[in-house]
Amino acid sequence: MSGRKQFDVGVALDQAMRVFWQRGYTDASLDVLGAAAGLGRGSIYGTFGGKDALFRRCLDRYAATYGAQYEEALAAHSDDPVRAIEAFLDVVLARIADPSVPTGCLIAQSAAQSAILGEESRGHVRTLLDIQRRRVRGALAAAPADPRVLDELAVFVVGINQSLAVLSRAGASDAELRSVARLARTTVADTLARAAAGEAAGG
Amino acid sequence: MSGRKQFDVGVALDQAMRVFWQRGYTDASLDVLGAAAGLGRGSIYGTFGGKDALFRRCLDRYAATYGAQYEEALAAHSDDPVRAIEAFLDVVLARIADPSVPTGCLIAQSAAQSAILGEESRGHVRTLLDIQRRRVRGALAAAPADPRVLDELAVFVVGINQSLAVLSRAGASDAELRSVARLARTTVADTLARAAAGEAAGG
């Protein structure tokens, strides 16, 4: 059949992404991935190359989809780093609460399974996490504080994201996740306030 | 051969535990588990029953080993909740820095993979996480604050534990992990301080 693709690559990636997201790399078999995306093996190999390559395309799809939401949330509060972080975490909470997608986070899931991924995929995950860290760091850049403190806060916020992902997987309630995010927000606020006071006093 | 067990169950569990810890449930094959523990398939099935049961025994072994360390750390500072949490997180950091065991955390890894575990194992992971939460909650019990605030802080600290596990898996440096733990410590300290002030003012 066919001389031209019978499916939309983006839609197929969305479906495959959900399978990897739900099951993780190893437990997402090509049969299940194909069934979810509506693709036969030939189409998967012809279009993407193989399971590893498909996985990385799904990682990119995920990063692009939610990365855009993160950017938007951070940009909406470019004048207020604390509110920017709050909006950032709200995106995470909303995704976790969304019943149409798996809980947790594909990147966090993949990071946790890092040890069993191939060299290339492992590097890919690290890169995507680093992009997320830089994104958060960028939102903090305007705050009057020691750059090293801002670096630490960026890692902290990325870490909170992972913790929300794992906790949600373990069955934590929405209220619990929200309280974690709220506490993280106050940490950022207090740390920035202290740093600003320190800057004013010190130099 | 043999009419009595040829191996120490505890030692075998320690070895199998490391394999599950490193690779996760699915990617820990019985062949690799057996090779690591020095057991044939017959011994595994005869002693533990099967892969699922072995996995849960390993979860318990892990919980007992590090649970004891957590208890000790918390008990050593029963007069000061903030220092207790600090000591608790130091146990996590020390384990992650220990080159003789995998990075991350078996419970966190298992929680992230919760979706592909059987009903029984999934419940087991949740139970162990809940024990950890109660443990932290107990260390905070003496603090003069609204119990609901203490509940939230306990979930927060457990979440930080998970975030350290995932971040370390993704290749974060020891310095980064320590800064995350330090920020979490200030979260607990500031929150308790505010709660104490609120208690004093409110009633």
Added chain:
DNA sequence: GCCATCTTGTACTGAACAGTCAAAGATAGT
């Protein structure tokens, strides 16, 4: 309308998997 080119479905391959089984051998109670 013809043909080179691409896509797709299906069947196949060899490997890895969890779990079962029976035979061989060691132990301990008598």
Added chain:
DNA sequence: ACTATCTTTGACTGTTCAGTACAAGATGGC
């Protein structure tokens, strides 16, 4: 010393896996 009982070894089962090969069929340029 005999024997019932247990452990261990290694082979075997049927299934599932990722990846490959190929034939059938559709497309679009000419």
